[in-house]
Structure formats: structure tokens, C-alpha cells
Amino acid sequence: MASPNSYKLSCSIPGHEMDVRGLAAAFFPDGAFTSVSRDRTGRVWVPNSSPDRGFTEMHCMTGHENFVSCVCIIAPSDTYPRGLIATGGNDHNICVFTLDQPQPLFTLKGHKNTVCALSSGKFGTLLSGSWDTTAKVWLNEKCMMTLQGHTAAVWAVVILPEQGLMLSGSADKTIKLWKAGRCEKTFTGHEDCVRGLAVVSDLEFFSCSNDATIRRWLVTGECVQVYYSHTNYIYSLAVFPNGQDFVSTGEDRTLRIWKQGDCQQTIRLPAQSVWCCCILPNGDIAVGASDGLIRVFTEVEDRMASPQDLQAFEDELSKTTIDPKTGDLGDIKMEDLPGREHLEEPGNRDGQTRLIKEGQNVEAYQWSVADSRWMKIGDVVGGSNQQTSKKVNYEGKEYDFVFTIDINEGGPSMKLPYNVTDDPWLTAHNFLEKNELSPMFLDQVANFIIENTKGHTLGAAAPSAADPFTGTGRYIPGSGTPTGAPVGVADPFTGFNRRSQTSTNIYFPKTDGVTFEQANATQIMAKLKELNGGAPGEYRLSEEVLESLEKLLVSVCNPCASEQPTTEQISLLWKTSHWPEDIVFPVLDILRLAVRHPQVNDSLCGGDTDDGVALCNHLLSLMKPQGRPANQMLALRTLCNCFSGWRGRALLLAQREAVLSHAADLCSVCNKNIHIALATLVLNYAGSLHGQPDLEAKAQCLSVASAALESVQDKEAVFRLLVALGTTVASDQTAQDLAKSLGVMSQIAKYTSVTDPAKVGECCQLVLKELQ
Numbered sequence: 001m002a003s004p005n006s007y008k009l010s011c012s013i014p015g016h017e018m019d020v021r022g023l024a025a026a027f028f029p030d031g032a033f034t035s036v037s038r039d040r041t042g043r044v045w046v047p048n049s050s051p052d053r054g055f056t057e058m059h060c061m062t063g064h065e066n067f068v069s070c071v072c073i074i075a076p077s078d079t080y081p082r083g084l085i086a087t088g089g090n091d092h093n094i095c096v097f098t099l100d101q102p103q104p105l106f107t108l109k110g111h112k113n114t115v116c117a118l119s120s121g122k123f124g125t126l127l128s129g130s131w132d133t134t135a136k137v138w139l140n141e142k143c144m145m146t147l148q149g150h151t152a153a154v155w156a157v158v159i160l161p162e163q164g165l166m167l168s169g170s171a172d173k174t175i176k177l178w179k180a181g182r183c184e185k186t187f188t189g190h191e192d193c194v195r196g197l198a199v200v201s202d203l204e205f206f207s208c209s210n211d212a213t214i215r216r217w218l219v220t221g222e223c224v225q226v227y228y229s230h231t232n233y234i235y236s237l238a239v240f241p242n243g244q245d246f247v248s249t250g251e252d253r254t255l256r257i258w259k260q261g262d263c264q265q266t267i268r269l270p271a272q273s274v275w276c277c278c279i280l281p282n283g284d285i286a287v288g289a290s291d292g293l294i295r296v297f298t299e300v301e302d303r304m305a306s307p308q309d310l311q312a313f314e315d316e317l318s319k320t321t322i323d324p325k326t327g328d329l330g331d332i333k334m335e336d337l338p339g340r341e342h343l344e345e346p347g348n349r350d351g352q353t354r355l356i357k358e359g360q361n362v363e364a365y366q367w368s369v370a371d372s373r374w375m376k377i378g379d380v381v382g383g384s385n386q387q388t389s390k391k392v393n394y395e396g397k398e399y400d401f402v403f404t405i406d407i408n409e410g411g412p413s414m415k416l417p418y419n420v421t422d423d424p425w426l427t428a429h430n431f432l433e434k435n436e437l438s439p440m441f442l443d444q445v446a447n448f449i450i451e452n453t454k455g456h457t458l459g460a461a462a463p464s465a466a467d468p469f470t471g472t473g474r475y476i477p478g479s480g481t482p483t484g485a486p487v488g489v490a491d492p493f494t495g496f497n498r499r500s501q502t503s504t505n506i507y508f509p510k511t512d513g514v515t516f517e518q519a520n521a522t523q524i525m526a527k528l529k530e531l532n533g534g535a536p537g538e539y540r541l542s543e544e545v546l547e548s549l550e551k552l553l554v555s556v557c558n559p560c561a562s563e564q565p566t567t568e569q570i571s572l573l574w575k576t577s578h579w580p581e582d583i584v585f586p587v588l589d590i591l592r593l594a595v596r597h598p599q600v601n602d603s604l605c606g607g608d609t610d611d612g613v614a615l616c617n618h619l620l621s622l623m624k625p626q627g628r629p630a631n632q633m634l635a636l637r638t639l640c641n642c643f644s645g646w647r648g649r650a651l652l653l654a655q656r657e658a659v660l661s662h663a664a665d666l667c668s669v670c671n672k673n674i675h676i677a678l679a680t681l682v683l684n685y686a687g688s689l690h691g692q693p694d695l696e697a698k699a700q701c702l703s704v705a706s707a708a709l710e711s712v713q714d715k716e717a718v719f720r721l722l723v724a725l726g727t728t729v730a731s732d733q734t735a736q737d738l739a740k741s742l743g744v745m746s747q748i749a750k751y752t753s754v755t756d757p758a759k760v761g762e763c764c765q766l767v768l769k770e771l772q
Contacts, residue, residue, distance in 0.1 A: 006265055006299060006369065006370035007257060007265060007267060007285065007297040007298060007299045008297065008298065008299070008304045008305070008310065008370070009295060009296075009297055009304070009305045009309065009310055009313050010053060010054075010284060010296040010297060010298040010303050010304055010305055011053055011054040011055065011295070011296050011305060011309075012293050012294070012295050012296075012309075012313070013045060013054070013055050013293065013294040013295070013296070014292070014293060015043060015045075015057055015294075016035065016037040016039050016041070016043070016292045016293075016294070017037070017039040017292060018037050018038035018039040018067075018292055019037060019038045019273070019275060019288075019289070019290045019291075019292060020035050020036070020037050020275060020276065020288025020289060020292060020293070020294055021036055021037060021038060021067070021068065021069050021070065021275050021276060021288065022035065022036040022068070022069065022070040022071040022087075022275075022276050022288070023035050023036075023071070023276045023277060023278040023286050023287070023288050023294070024071045024072050024073050024085075024278055025073070025278050025279065025280050025281060025286075026044060026073055026083070026085070027073060027075065027076055027082065027083040028076070028082040028083060028099065029046050029058070030047075030281070031046065031047040031280065031281055031282060032044055032045060032046045032047070032058065033045055033278060033280060033286055034071050034073065034085055035071070035286075035288055035294055036068035036069070036070065036071040036087050037067075037068060037288075037292070038067040038068070039068075039292075040062065040064050040065070040066065040067060040068055040089075041060055041061060041062055041068065042060070042061035042068055042071060042085065042087050042097065043057050043059065043060050043061070044057070044058045044059040044060075044061075044085070044099065045057060045058065045294070046058045053303060053305070055294075055296070058099075059099055059102070060102055061085065061087065061095070061097045061102055061103075061104075062102050062103065063095045063097075063102075063103055063104040063107070064087065064089035064090075064091050064093065064095060065089075065091040065093075066089055066090035066091040066707075067089060067090040067114075068087050068088070068089045068090075069088050069089055069090060069114055069115060069116045070087065070088045070115065070116055070117050070118045071085065071086065071087045071088075071118065072085075072086050072118040072119055072120050072126075073085060073086075073120065074086055074096070074120045074124060074126065075120065075122075075124075077124060080098060082098070082099055084096050084097065084098060084105065085097045085098075085099075086118050086120065086126055087118075088114075088115030088116060088117070088118050088128060088130075089114070089115060090114045090707075092109070092111045092112060092113060092114065092115065092130075092132075093107050093108065093109055093111075093115065094107065094108035094111075094115055094118070094126070094128055094138070095107050095108075096108065106141050108126075108128075108138055108141065108143070110136055110143045110146075111128065111130040111132050111134070111136065112130070112132040112657070112696070112699070112700055112703065113130050113131035113132035113153075113699060113700070113703040114130060114131040114703075115128050115129070115130050116129060116130060116131060116153065116154075116155055117129035117130075117154065117155060117156050117157045118157070119157045119158045119159045119166075120159065121159035121161075121166075123139070124139060124140070125137065125138070125139050125159065126138040126139070127157045127158070127159050127166055128157065129153075129154035129155065129156060129157040129168055129169075130153070130154055131153040131154075131699070131703065132153075132696070132699050132700075132703070133148075133150050133151060133152060133153060133154060133170070133695060133696070133699060134146050134147060134148050134150070134154065135147040135150075135154050135157050135166070135168045135178075137166070137181070145181040146181075147166070147168060147176075147178050147181060147183070149176055149183045149186075150168065150170040150172050150174070150176065151170075151172045151695060151734050151737070152170050152171035152172040152193075152734070152737045153170060153171040153193075154168050154169070154170050154171075155169055155170060155171060155193060155194060155195050155196070156168065156169035156170075156194055156195060156196050156197040156207070157169070157197065158197040158198065158199055158205065160199060160202060160205070160219070161199065161201075161202055162202045164179060164180065165177060165178070165179055165184075165219065166178040166179075167197050167205060168197075169194030169195070169196070169197050169207055170193070170194055171193040171194070171737060171740070172737065173188070173190050173191065173192060173193065173194065173209075174186050174187060174188055174190075174194070175187040175190075175194055175197070175207055175217070177219060185219075185221055187207075187217055187221060187223070189215060189223050189226075190207065190209040190211055190213070190215065191209070191211040192209050192210035192211040192233075193209060193210040194207055194208070194209050195208055195209060195210060195233065195234060195235050195236070196208040196234065196235060196236045196237045196248075197237070198237040198238060198239045198246065199239065200216070200239060200243050200244075201243055202219075203218060203219050203220075204216060204217065204218055204219070204224075205217055205219070206237050206239065206246060207237075208234035208235070208236070208237050208248055208250075209233075209234060210233040210234070212228075212230045212231060212232060212233065212234060212250075212252075213226055213227065213228060213230075213234070214226070214227040214230075214234060214237065214248060214258075215227070225261065227258065227261070227263070229256055229263040229266070229351070230248065230250050230252055230254070230256065231252045232250055232251035232252040233250050233251040233252075234248055234249070234250040234251075235249055235250050235251065235273070235274070235275050235276065236248065236249050236250075236275065236276045236277050237277075238277045238278050238279045238285070239279070240279055240283070241279075244259075244260070245257075245258060245259045245260070246258050247277050247279065247285055248277070249274035249275065249276065249277045249287055250273075250274060251272070251273055251274075253268050253269055253270075253271060253272060253273075253274060253320075253322075254266050254267060254268050254269065254274060254351070255267045255269065255274060255277065255285065255287050255297065256351070257285070263350075263351065264350060265350050265351065265369070265370070266350055266351025266366065267297060268317060268351075268366055268377045269287070269289055269295065269317070270291070270313075270316045270317045270319070270320045270378075271289035271290045271291040271293070272289075272290050272448075273289060273290035274287055274288075274289045274290075275288050275289060275290065276288045280296070282298075282300075282303075283298075283299070283300075284296050284297065284298040284300075284303065285297045285298075314375060314376075317375070317376070317377050317378065318375075318376035318377065318378065319378070319379075319404050320377065320378030320379070321378060321379055321380075321403070321404075321452055322364055322377070322378040322379065322380050337355055337356060337357040337362065338356055338357065339356060339357055339358070340356055340358065342354060342356050343356060343365060343374045346367070346372070347367025347369075347374065348367075349367070349369070350367060350368065350369040350370075351366060351367065352366065352367040353365070353366055353367075353377075354366075354367070354374065355380065361379060361380075362379070362380035363376060363378075363379055363380065364376070364377050364378050364379070364380055365377060397417070399417040399418060399419055400418065400419045400420050400453075401417070401418045401419075401452070401453060402415055402416070402417050402418070403415070403416040403417075403418065403448070403449070403452065404416075405431070405445065405448070414431075414435050416431050416445070416449075418449055418453070420453060424446045424449040424450050424453075424750070427446075427449060428445035428446040428449060431445060432445065446750065447746075450749065450750065477585045477586070477588070477589055477630040477633065477634055505726075505766050507722075507723050507726060507759070507762070507763045507766060508723050508726030508727040508730055508763070508766070508767075509687070509690045509726065509727040509730040509731070510683065510686075510687050510723055510727050511687040511688070511690050511691075511727070512687065513640070513641075513643030513644055513649070513684045513687065513688075514640065514643075514680050514683055514684060514720070515596060515640060515641045515643070515644050516592060516637040516640060516641060516677070516680070517593070517596065517641075519557060519589065519593055521553050521554060521557050524553065524586050524589050524590060525546075525549075525550050525553065525586075527586045528546070528549070528586040528587065528590075529546060531583040531586065532546065534583075535579070535580075535583060536580070539579055539580065539583075541576065545572055545576075548568065548569050548572055549569070549572060549573065549576065549587075549590060551563065551569065552565050552566075552569040552570070552572075552573060552590065552594060553590050553593065553594075555597070556590075556593050556594045556596065556597040556600065557593060564599060565594065565597055565599050565600050567603070570594075570599075570600055570603050570604065573587070573590060573591060573594060573600075574604065574615075577591050577618065578618070581622070581627065581628055581631055582628070584622075584631065585628070585630040585631055585634055588622070588631060588634035588635065588638065589634060591634075591638055592634055592637045592638040592641050593641075595638055595641045595642050595644070595645070595648060596641050596644045596645075598645055601642065601644065601645030601647055601648045602645065602647050605642055605645065605647040605648040605650075605651045606647030606648075606650070606651065612647070612651040613651075613655070615642075615651075616639075616651065616652070616655045616658070616659065619635040619638055619639055620635070620658060620659065620662045622634075622635040623635045623636065623662045623663065623665070623666060624665075625665050625666060625668070625669065629669065629671050629673075629674060632666055632669065632671075632674055633671070633673050633674045633677050636663065636666070636674065636677035636678055636680075636681055637677050637680075639652060639659060639663075639681055640677060640680045640681050640684055643684040643687075643688065649688055652684075652685070652688075653685075653688055653689075653697075656685060656697055656700070657700065659681075660681075660682070660685065660700050660701070660704050663678050663681055663682070663704060664703075664704045664707050664708070666678055667704075667707050667708045667710065667711050667712070668711055672713070672714035672716075672717065675708070675711075675712045675713075675714050675717035676714060676716050676717045676720065678708060678712075678717070679705075679708060679712065679716075679717040679718075679719075679720035679721045679724065680720055682701055682704050682705050682708065682720075682721060682724045683720050683721075683723055683724040683727065685697075685701050685724075686698075686701050686705075686723075686724040686725075686727040686728045687727055689701065689728070690727050690728070690730065690732075691731075695734060695735070698728050698732075698735050701724065701728050702725070702728055702735070702739055702744065705721045705724050705725055705728075706744060706747060708721055709721055709747055709748065710747075715754065715756075715757060715760050718751060718760055719757070719759055719760045719763060722748065722751065722760065722763045722764055722767055723763060725739065725744060725748070725767050726763065726766060726767045726770060729767070729770050729771060730770060736770065736771055739771060740771055744767075744771065745768060745771050748764050748767060748768070749764075749768070751764040752764050752765050752768065
């Protein structure tokens with residue numbers, strides 16, 4: 001029997017397919033709560049009638065185009081007596097739902113990056129925080145004001161119950177108090193990103209941070225208490241109705257329950273990241289984690305799980321592998337560890353961790369005050385004196401590692417064999433296919449492998465397959481490589497065909513524009529004449545016009561040409577670039593080559609300012625996600641080539657927000673040539689912004705690069721995105737902090753071992769070094 005005031009597992013709730021990133025208790029139905037996940041959905045859970053315990057999914061919400069990061073409940077009103085549900089996502093949007101339909105009632109647009117925090121107040125007020133470094137106040141489906149002042153991602157927001165005060169916590173390590181859109185006070189004290197905020201009363205609040213501390217503040221500015229117990233990042237807080245006791249979760253795999261100012265209970269979970277928590281109306285605690293499960297804990301015996309389920313939870317926990325590099329256990333010297341007899345001594349406090357040596361293994365145990373015993377919480381991997389060369393036999397073969405993976409879909413645990421010479425992403429892919437699991441688990445499984453094999457040299461990724469979009473003996477829009485050559489010839493940014501030493505940074509910052517220059521003028525004109533023959537009458541070009549365009553093409557492709565582009569030729573090119581979309585691509589090819597010429601660049605990008613805006617708008621119209629891939633690629637390449645002239649660069653900097661937003665929409669298009677052009681465009685913007693103080697612009701570059709890395713597979717595109725990241729953060733501490741707060745380091749870590757081409761791995765290592 002549990003001791004008084006100790007929490008035990010009540011139930012585990014499967015349903016989400018990826019990390020559960022946000023939880024919120026609902027107003028309706030009684031006892032219900034809402035969850036959101038990286039699987040792009042939100043779900044409403046209602047309690048089962050006794051004696052079934054547990055929860056049932058009542059409602060599933062869709063509408064986000066990317067990961068859902070946060071959720072809050074908007075209080076009931078006369079119009080919506082059951083309240084509304086607001087969710088924020090990586091698609092930069094806030095979706096607001098009723099309980100009547102799966103699609104949003106309305107969508108709030110305005111943030112320029114991931115919406116990662118939401119809070120609701122009186123009269124339907126909604127406060128949002130975003131990676132774009134701002135918070136926004138919304139009312140009646142409109143943005144009423146933007147709170148600007150933070151210099152990094154705004155990870156946490158909360159509306160205080162009275163006085164019209166709002167709080168925001170940021171990766172810049174500060175908390176700001178806002179009134180009427182003005183910053184009234186800035187709270188300093190945390191030594192790392194502020195990740196969560198929770199209201200205590202009108203005059204007090206809690207904050208938690210990546211510095212592994214929780215702080216209690218007065219709104220007047222004083223920090224009245226600092227709480228220590230967590231050993232890694234703290235992600236979320238929730239306060240009990242008494243306004244004094246609270247719970248917290250974090251990267252040390254734990255839920256911690258704080259009463260009367262002390263950590264009274266530590267509950268460890270079999271998941272690496274415990275992202276979120278909320279307190280239910282009956283006092284139970286719901287937590288969401290990186291394994292996609294929601295777990296509910298209770299101190300009421302009647303709501304506790306059955307003995308069999310409690311034992312299953314403990315068994316699952318005991319099979320967890322713990323990496324001491326996470327900071328939870330410290331360095332381990334096996335020869336100094338005691339044996340199992342050390343567990344005969346009782347612990348001093350709940351959650352105390354003790355390591356013992358069991359044969360050649362290290363096991364971790366945690367003291368449970370509730371049960372007055374040591375509970376195994378996992379096997380430790382990666383200790384400083386552990387034998388890592390010993391092979392493990394599995395299905396008749398020897399492996400460096402054999403992991404136990406529990407995807408929690410109701411089936412048994414599965415084995416994942418792995419050698420350090422294997423590619424973790426390919427291994428994860430094969431594992432999911434073999435076990436008929438959702439491919440949405442790919443990131444989780446691959447990152448699990450990477451995390452649990454740190455310190456080992458991994459093999460190179462499998463080489464990319466041949467490009468399906470190119471061929472020989474025919475015209476290809478934009479044929480010829482960009483200012484960059486394929487593997488085996490000179491590197492596009494250095495001119496060297498060798499493996500460089502990563503101690504010498506030859507890759508970034510890169511401030512001169514990268515352009516797409518190579519072309520076959522003969523093939524371009526042949527295709528133009530062919531298409532002209534079948535063009536509708538009103539679009540058919542005369543021989544004189546074709547001849548004029550051919551002369552223009554020759555003059556812009558030959559730096560030594562005696563004839564320069566004429567005003568008439570440029571005018572004809574601009575007019576012809578508005579041909580029907582199914583035949584315009586050879587004209588776009590001429591346009592992308594022509595804008596490199598100073599005279600054309602001045603004319604189309606400058607001169608009358610309206611001309612430049614018209615060029616931009618025309619190219620963006622060709623970049624619609626449902627458009628033709630050849631036009632999308634050539635429009636992107638033309639924008640890249642505009643950077644070759646100062647007027648073109650000025651134009652694109654002025655139109656940066658629209659251009660990069662449209663470009664980001666092409667991340668999901670499955671075409672490596674489009675991805676290379678997109679990556680080059682981001683790189684050119686990064687180069688133009690290097691050394692500039694425009695944080696908003698750099699944030700958008702980081703955001704688009706991060707979004708592209710989610711879907712880009714081609715190594716040349718990845719390389720250019722890495723150079724763009726490196727150029728953005730080089731010698732810029734604020735940009736570095738922003739990049740770290742956006743999770744860039746973990747996102748690109750998988751490329752450190754890429755050796756084909758070598759420049760990808762080398763550049764990645766240099767970017768990570770810049771961010772350390």
C-alpha cells in the first residue's frame with residue numbers, strides 16, 4: 001500500500017505517434033484534458049467511468065501543417081459555453097478549435113516562426129510566444145499588439161489573473177513583465193533559457209530553466225526562492241490549487257512533486273524527455289513525454305493502476321538505458337562502484353540515485369519513500385571504464401549494441417542490433433520496416449541510436465542514388481550545375497578537391513553571392529523556338545523577337561561580348577517571361593542568366609522601384625507549391641542570381657520576408673534541384689545579413705534553414721544549408737543563442753559523420769563548434 005501523499009501510476013494513455021509536447025486541463029467535459037504532439041494532432045481525453053479507470057479519446061483535432069508545440073484552453077463564453085482549444089505549431093500558426101469539429105474554427109497568422117507557448121486570459125484574450133523572438137496578444141481573431149524586446153526565442157508566456165499584466169520567458173535567459181504592450185520590468189537570474197512559467201497568484205509566479213533550477217518571483221522583481229533537485233533541463237511547471245505546491249518535468253526523465261518548498265517525490269519515466277505536465281481537476285497529474293505516451297499519476301488509492309500494471313511500469317523502467325553524458329549521473333568509474341549489498345542500506349530521500357556494479361554492467365536504482373525500497377531505473381551505458389569492444393550476439397550475428405526498443409503500441413519490446421560502422425538513420429529505417437512500424441518514429445529511433453552510441457565513430461551514410469531529374473542529350477531547364485560542381489571535382493566554395501582539416505574553417509562566413517551560371521545557349525534557344533512553334537497565337541514570337549532574345553542570351557553568357565544588352569531586349573525578355581506557365585521555362589532560363597549582367601540587374605531590379613517589386617512578385621507567383629517544378633527551380637535560381645548585383649541584393653533584402661516565406665513553402669517539394677536552389681537562396685540571404693544587427697531577418701533565415709533540413713535529403717543542399725547556418729551565427733553571439741534555442745544543434749548533429757562528400761561532415765562540425 002502506498003504511503004500517504006505519494007503518487008503512483010494511474011494509467012498510461014497511448015494514441016499519439018510522436019512526442020507529446022503540451023497538455024492542458026479542459027473545462028468540458030468534467031475531468032477532461034487536451035494533449036498536442038509532434039504527430040501534428042491535438043486530442044481531447046475524457047475519464048472512463050469506474051472501475052475501468054483510464055481515459056478515452058473523445059476528439060481529435062487536425063489543421064497544423066507541422067509539429068504541434070503547445071496548447072491552452074480558452075475559458076467558456078456566451079458564444080462558446082464549452083470553451084475553445086488553442087494550439088500553436090511549427091507552421092507558425094495558432095489554430096483555435098471547438099469540440100464539435102476536427103478542423104480549426106479559425107487560424108491566427110502573424111508569427112514568423114514556431115509558436116511554442118500559449119496562455120489565455122479574460123474576455124478571450126490569448127497570448128502567444130514564438131521562436132521569432134516576439135510575443136503577440138490576440139483578441140477576436142486579430143493580433144492586437146506585438147511584444148518586442150527579447151533577443152531570442154520566447155519559450156514561455158503567461159497572463160496574470162489581474163492587473164492586465166503579462167509575462168514572457170525567453171532563451172535570452174530573461175523574463176519580461178508587460179503592461180499595455182510595454183515592458184515594465186526585466187527579471188534576471190537564470191543562467192540559461194527560461195522554458196516555463198506558472199502563476200502562483202496575482203503577485204507571484206514560478207519559472208523553470210535549462211539551468212536545472214526553478215525560481216519563485218514577486219512581480220515587483222525579487223526572486224524569493226530558488227529550488228534545486230533536477231539534474232538537467234526543466235521543461236514545464238504546474239501549480240496545485242493551493243498556490244504553494246507544484247510539479248515539474250524535464251530532460252532528466254523525471255516528474256518531481258514539490259510540497260512546502262521541498263521536492264517530496266521523484267517519479268522517473270522510461271522516456272528521455274518529459275516535455276509537459278498539467279494538474280487535473282481531481283488533483284491527479286498528467287505528463288507527456290518523448291515516447292508518445294501520456295501517463296497519469298494519482299495519490300488516491302482507488303485510482304491507482306492495478307498491481308500488474310504497476311509492476312509492468314516498473315519493469316519497463318528497469319530496462320531503460322541511461323547515458324551518464326546527460327548529466328544525470330556524472331562520470332562513472334566501474335572499479336569504484338559497490339556491489340548489490342549497497343542496496344541493503346536505505347536511502348536518505350525520495351528520488352535518491354544509487355549505482356551498483358552487477359558483473360560487467362552498471363545498474364541504476366532510485367529510492368522510493370512510498371515503497372521503502374530501491375527501484376531499478378535502468379542500465380547505465382557509456383561509463384568511462386565500461387568495456388565497449390565486447391560484441392553482443394543476436395540472431396547468430398555479433399553486434400556492438402543490441403538495444404531494447406519499446407514503441408508502446410501495445411506489443412512486446414523489440415530488439416534493434418547496431419554496429420558502429422552502420423548509418424543510424426538507415427538502421428532506424430530498416431528497423432521500422434522490419435517491425436511494420438510507422439515511419440514517423442524514424443527521428444526518435446535514429447536519435448536514440450545516436451545518443452546511446454556517443455563517443456563511437458560511426459560509419460558514413462549510404463551514398464545518394466543517381467539524380468532522377470537529370471539526363472543527357474536533351475534540354476534540361478537550367479542545365480549545368482550551379483556555381484558548384486558535383487562530387488569529385490572542385491568544391492564550389494573553395495576551389496579545392498581535397499579533404500580539408502576541420503580546424504581550418506574554409507566554409508563560412510560566406511558573404512559573396514552564390515549564383516547559377518552554367519548553361520547551353522544553343523539548347524535553350526532550340527527549346528524556345530520549338531515551344532514558340534506551338535504557342536497560342538497571341539503569344540507566338542516573331543523571328544525578329546527570337547533573334548533579339550538570342551542576341552541578348554549571347555551577350556549575357558559571354559563576358560567578352562562586344563554587344564551589350566539593349567533596353568529593347570530587356571523589355572522583350574520581361575514581356576516574354578509572362579508566357580503561359582507550361583511553356584515559359586526556356587525564357588526563365590534566359591532571365592536567370594541575364595540578371596547576372598549589371599545592366600539587366602540595374603534595369604529589372606532597380607531603376608524604377610516598382611520594376612523591382614514587379615520582378616519579385618512575378619517570380620514568387622511561379623513558386624506556388626502546386627506550380628511546375630521547372631518554373632519553381634528557375635524562379636529560385638533567378639532570385640539567387642539577382643544577388644550578383646547591388647541593386648538586386650538591395651531589392652531582395654527589402655522583399656526578404658515575402659521571398660523567404662514563399663521559398664519555405666517549397667521545402668516539401670520532392671526535387672533535389674529545387675532544394676539546392678532553395679538552400680542557395682537562404683545562403684545568399686545569410687551572407688548579405690552577416691555582420692548586420694537585423695535579428696528578425698536572421699531569425700527568418702535560421703527558421704527557413706531549419707525547416708528545409710527537415711525534408712532535404714540531397715547532400716549538396718544540406719551542405720549549403722549548413723554554410724548558411726554557419727554564416728548566420730559566425731561571430732554573432734545573439735544569433736548563436738537564437739540558433740541554439742531553436743534546437744539547431746540537435747537537428748544537424750546527424751551530419752557530423754557524413755564523409756561522402758567530406759565537406760558536409762566537416763562543415764557540420766564547424767557549425768557545431770561555433771555554437772558550443
